[in-house]
Amino acid sequence: MPKVSILTLSYNKGPFLAECLESVLAQTYPDWECIVVDDGSTDNTWEVAQAYAAKDPRIKAYHKENWGYAGLAATHNFALERASGALIAILDGDDLWPPERLAHQVPVHDDPEVVLSYGQFVFLTPEGHRPGATPPFRGSVPTSEFLKRLLVHQAECINVTLMMSRKALEAVGNFHQDGSNFADMPTNLRLAMLPGKVVYIPKTLGIWRQHAVQATRTVGAQVAEYNLMLCLRTLLDLPPEQRKAIGLEAADILRARYPMIADAYFAATRGALLRRDVNLARKLAHQLWFYGGPKRKLQALYARWAAPLGLTYEPILRFIDQAQGGMIRRNA
16 A cells, blocks of 8 residues: 555646656655546546556556536545545646655654645746745644634645645545635645644745646636635634634734735736726726725726726836836946
8 A cells, every 4th residue: 555645637637747747757755656537638638647557557547527616626535535545645737746755745744743744836837937935934833823824825835745644634524625616725724623733844845837728817816815705714613712722813814815815806907908808807906906905906996997998007017127127226
């Protein structure tokens, strides 16, 4: 029985799946299995999965019909039911791992109190690699501290670096999505409510690919908005003694998450202006106004005025970049 089960879900990620699985085969830690689930793809995902299953018996390929975004947690659980490892890791079919990923992470779970661990990640974009955000802690923290940081968006816990105790995952009823289109945040919040520890490893453990076929920035803003509602509901549903222990009020979550949601709506509004989608730009600008501070409210007003005229943020952003560059050069 392998120590680690890697869950690799792929829906129309055939062009990237071979590179993904090669990064699994390149792991210096050998005691793993990879459960590849073709989620009803219409491209060559199934052919790639079968080829790699024939290449290495640790890779096991399964095909199922697509259950849509509403079935994402069920698809994760479909993979989990076919896995046998004591540790569970997630590697989506278009993402990558560095060769030492498992070697760095598995020993952390020798401590039976560790519920989950994660680490640094980098984005892989058409322009190259850029570092992802890092949480303001290193090493081990109690799950109560991790829960607090999750609620106020200071955990930076990304699936591509995540490893979970299977025992802990089963204790919360496996993967959940709570009516959303994703399973990571609802599941992680449940794990954070268990007794135990969470460990952050200050090494690059995953490479998160960003490309055109992923969710739009509009969806990203909606996800950020949903996370706010989910975090508020989670806090309010906590037993009084647990809520007192983490020391958070609803206002703390609002203060932490409103600027992030405003940033997401600015990016979405900018994209709508570039596409000359007048109605969407004005709708998004309304949300930008609602969540944003003074700067974002000015940007929202500009967008509502500029959209019917076919104008964008780009000339203003270029001017700001040039002005800031000039100031930096003068101060150098």
